[in-house]
Amino acid sequence: MSNQLKDIFFQLLRIGLWGKGRLSMTQPMTSEDWNTIRKYAINHTVEGIIYDSFSFLEEQQLPPQSLRMKWVVRMDNIERQNEKMNTVIAEQFTLFSAMGLRPILLKGQGIASCYRIPNHRTCGDVDWYFDNNGYAEARDYLKKNSIKFRDTVGFSLDYAWRNICIEHHKKLFDIRSPFKLNYLRRLKEDYRDLEQTLTIEDTSIRLLAPELQLLQVNGHILKHMISFGIGLRQLCDSARLYHTSHTTINKEDLLEMYTKSGIIDWIHLLHKILVEYLGLPIDEIPFPYPENLDADWMMTEIWYSGNFGFHDERFEDGKIINAISSLPEGPKRLWKNFKRYVKYAPQEVFFFTLVHSYSRFIGKDSD
Incomplete structure (x- = not known):
């Protein structure tokens, strides 16, 4: 282009x-x-x-009119998929709650509610996190009811429910440094009373407190950028979250969260991109980023990689090594991103590689 x-x-x-x-x-x-x-x-x-x-x-x-008609058809499909996903979310939340579990909806439709037209956000998976030992209990429910699921890299599992992809996560945050785990556990407890709710099909769905939601969403973006990349939709999610919550979040607390999580230098890059490329008003950024910060190189990587790295034309003819990734030139891309981001989130870049490997070969549930 x-x-x-x-x-x-x-x-x-x-x-x-x-x-x-x-x-x-x-x-x-x-x-x-x-x-x-x-x-x-x-x-x-x-x-x-x-x-x-x-x-x-x-x-x-x-x-042209012909292209507009194709776009209208695609929008109709997106709207229908959003409606179907909302039905599944309400159904599953009710089911899990009746089992005595405490599910929290992550990302996805919780973020869509921040958009001007929520049903026009292209939806992906339904992501659940469960308090206490809920992950194991929900997994046991799937086994007992013969619902086929797959334990996946990153301490998660996925399956289809009414043709909607569902993911359960053991970890609330995509922060992999073991030195941050106790801090993240305390955060979850400290913000429990500030959780939000979102009404979907007359069902009150639990969401994280706004500050934790921002940490969770932006940490997820970083995880994918360290690996194979991420597309503009996830950046739009971050921008809309800031836009709808900037008057209510505790900005000092959020700065402390990013700093203690070890990702503050990368967050500054993200904030500059949200302002300069996506048009987020600078007064809706919770704290200033350094002057003369160069974030254009990161925007270039986002632009080329597309949604989760699937569309990077620079590697489309490369070799696929399935033990590493189903994407072309997986090892080369991981190494390049290691070098790019280690300056901005050193512990995360280092431990992401270790934990990713551990969870692929050792850390999956095996029963």
Whole structure:
């Protein structure tokens, strides 16, 4: 994609994300330009956000009618998938709660509620965390009811429920340094009384306190950037979370969380990208980032990698080593990202590699 077209892409993304602004371009876009925009929107799972920009465009700026119809069909599918996912979330939360478990919904639809049009966020999996020993009890329920599941890398499991992918997580935060575990446990307890709820299909669903939700979501972004990359949707999630919570969060506490978790230098990079590329108002960032901070290189990596690294054209013809990853050139990509991010989150980069390997070969439940 040319730099000029890339600039238009980010203009459209900001307009759709915030519901304001006007598209500025020096010449009309061709059908080929629009097809390229659509391709990258799908690669980054932000096609719903780009679509939401159309109502702010002038008639001559809109994509061709035939492409708009394809986009409408895709939006209908996204909306239906969101509705189906909400039904499953309400059903599972009710089921697990009746079993005496205490599920908390992570990411996903909890973040979608922060968007202008929640049903236009491309949804992924349903992610559950359980208080106390709930993970083991929920896993035992799946076994007893012959629900096929798979224990996965990172101390999690996944399965299909009404054709929706469900994940259960033993760990609340994607912070892998063993030196941070006691601190993270205390955080979870300290913020228990500040949990939020979200009503989905007349069911009150538990969410983390806003500060913990930001730590959890941004830590998840970092985890994927250390491995194979992440797309723009997850950055949009972070931006919308900050936007909806910036007047209520304790900013000093959040700064302390990022600092004690060992990721504050990387958080500064993320914040600069949210402001300069996604248009998050700088006064909605909870604390200032250093002047003259260079984050463009990280945006370049995000741009190329696409959704969880699946669309990185730089490696599409590379070898696949399944023992490491199903993505092309897995070892090379991991090593490159190790070198890129070790300066900004040294403990996380180092221990992510160890814990990732441990959980792949040793740490999975084996019964």
